[in-house]
Amino acid sequence: MARVPKRRRLIRIYDDDDLQSASEAAHEGNKPGEASLAVPDTEQAPDLPANIEEVDEDDFSNFPSDTLAAVLLLRAQFPSGWSRDVPPLVLRSQIYSIVKDRTVVDRQLDELRLQNKLRMFKLLTLQDVYAYLPIEDYQALISRLEHVQKEKGTVDIVLAVFQWYMQRVLPQCTGIDISHEDLMWHLSRDDRGNESHERVTEAHVSLLLHVGLLTRHSVPGRFLFALPNAGPVVKGIIAGRKELLGMLTRRRHPEMFVKELEKKKLHSSPLGMRWHVRDLLGSGTLLQTQTTVGPLLRVVKKP
Structure with a gap:
C-alpha cells in the first residue's frame, strides 16, 4: 500500500503573489554558480495581506523545506530603500508566523545552519532575538567589505x-x-x-x-x-515594535482589524507594518483570530 504523505498545517499570512515570489526565490537560490539569491519585486505585495488561511504541505512541495521557503519569502520581501550593505535579516519569530509547527522550524533551521546554507546571528541589543541570512548574502557582504578595505590601501x-x-x-x-x-x-x-x-x-x-x-x-x-551594518535594522526593530504596540495598547481594547491596520503607517521604522506584524505574531506578542468581518490582531503580552 502506497504511503499517504503526512499533511502538515501551515499558516498563510501572505497572498498568492507572495507564494509565487517564494517559489521563484527558492528556485533561483538552487541554481549552481549563483553569487546571491534573486530578489523579486516587493512593491507589488500589499503591506499586510488579509486573506489568512491554512494551507497544506503540497503548496510547498517544490521547496527544499517549509522553513527555507519561508526564509526566502521573507528575504525577498525585505523592505527596499536600504543600502545594499544593509543585510536583509530574517528573524526566527517571523518564520514562526508563517510555518505553524515550531518544532519543524527549529529542526530545519538547525539543519540549514549545520549545512552552512544559513548563518545564524544573535542580535545583541535584543533579548533572545536571532536573525538568519542565506550564506550567499553573507559572502557577498564580506566581498564588498574586502573591496572597501582594498580601496583604503x-x-x-x-x-x-x-x-x-x-x-x-x-x-x-x-x-x-x-x-x-x-x-x-x-x-x-x-x-x-x-x-x-x-x-x-x-x-x-x-x-x-x-x-x-x-x-x-x-x-x-x-x-x-556578527553582521556588519545591521545597526539600522536593529534600531528599526526596536522602534517599530514600540510604535506598533503603542498604537494598539492606546485603544480601549488592545486590538485592531487587519484591514484597519493596513491603512496605518509606521513613522519610526522603515521596515514596514507587515514586517513588524510578522515579528510580533511569531514572538507571541500578538494573537491573530478570525472573525466574521475579517482577521483581528490583539496584544496578548509585552515583548
Whole structure:
C-alpha cells in the first residue's frame, strides 16, 4: 500500500503573489554558480495581506523545506530603500508566523545552519532575538567589505583574511560564536585541515573585528559572529515594535482589524507594518483570530 504523505498545517499570512515570489526565490537560490539569491519585486505585495488561511504541505512541495521557503519569502520581501550593505535579516519569530509547527522550524533551521546554507546571528541589543541570512548574502557582504578595505590601501597580506574567513572558518564553524584559539586554528588551515604556509597574526583578527564580522563575546577569549551594518535594522526593530504596540495598547481594547491596520503607517521604522506584524505574531506578542468581518490582531503580552 502506497504511503499517504503526512499533511502538515501551515499558516498563510501572505497572498498568492507572495507564494509565487517564494517559489521563484527558492528556485533561483538552487541554481549552481549563483553569487546571491534573486530578489523579486516587493512593491507589488500589499503591506499586510488579509486573506489568512491554512494551507497544506503540497503548496510547498517544490521547496527544499517549509522553513527555507519561508526564509526566502521573507528575504525577498525585505523592505527596499536600504543600502545594499544593509543585510536583509530574517528573524526566527517571523518564520514562526508563517510555518505553524515550531518544532519543524527549529529542526530545519538547525539543519540549514549545520549545512552552512544559513548563518545564524544573535542580535545583541535584543533579548533572545536571532536573525538568519542565506550564506550567499553573507559572502557577498564580506566581498564588498574586502573591496572597501582594498580601496583604503589595506595590504594584501592582511586582506587575505577575508578569503580565509569565507573558505576556512564559515564552513567549519556554523554556530553563533567561536573561541580565539579556534579562530586562529581555522584561519591557518587549508581546505584539508593541514597547516597552510600563510602566517596568521592578530592583525588579521583585528581587521575582522574592525569591519564588524566579529564582535567580542561577554565571555573572555570568545567572539560572536556578527553582521556588519545591521545597526539600522536593529534600531528599526526596536522602534517599530514600540510604535506598533503603542498604537494598539492606546485603544480601549488592545486590538485592531487587519484591514484597519493596513491603512496605518509606521513613522519610526522603515521596515514596514507587515514586517513588524510578522515579528510580533511569531514572538507571541500578538494573537491573530478570525472573525466574521475579517482577521483581528490583539496584544496578548509585552515583548
